[in-house]
Amino acid sequence: MVKDxxxxxxxxxxxxxxxxxxxxxxDLTKLAGDSATLSILNVIDTRVFQSIASFDDTMVDAVADQARKSLEKYQKQAQDAGIKNVDYLIEYGSPKALIANDVPTELKTDLIVIGATGLNAVERFVIGSVTAYVTRAAITDVLVVR
Structure with a gap:
């Protein structure tokens, strides 16, 4: 089954x-074999910046730079574990739509592996978690990791 x-x-x-x-x-990518691809995604939620009165492009650039550094670390972690085909991408916009639909469509993803909860407790309380949305709306299989 994992080979799928x-x-x-x-x-x-x-x-x-x-x-x-x-x-x-x-682990799943390793089990799937050398032809499997792991894509690591970070979504910068641009809605956060819309509510900041003194918003400027340098704020987004700083967040993107930090995301890039983190993603490079995660990519190296995967490579050190033996994953041959690993890449990362940074997207901007609504995490829910991008994770559940847009990015999987673009990459032809057949599995999303997502943490049970994330960093944004306020959003989870007010409008529901990204993970809950992804499990309901994703165009592909979803594995939730606790």
Whole structure:
């Protein structure tokens, strides 16, 4: 069954739960064989910046630079574990839509491995978690890691 998953997507937000999801995604990618691909995703939620009165592009650039550094670390972790085909991408916009639909469609993902909870407790309380949305709306299989 694992061999069916050749394009695995793991969204990362720096939380312990997303790091557990990355570890599981690495294991699954290794089981799937050398032709499997692991894509590590970070979504910068641009809605956060819309509410900041003194917003400027340097804020987004700083967040993107930090995301890039984290993703490079995660990519190296996967490579050190023996994953041959690993890449990362940074997207901007709504994490829910990008993780559940847009990125999996673009990458032809057949499995999303996601942490049970992430960093944004306020959003989870007010409008529901990204993970809950992804499990309901994703265009592909989803594995939730606790």
């Amino acid at each position: 998953y050749q394009k695995i997507l793991v969204p990362m937000d720096g939380s312990k739960e997303s790091e557990a999801a990355l570890a599981r995604a690495i």
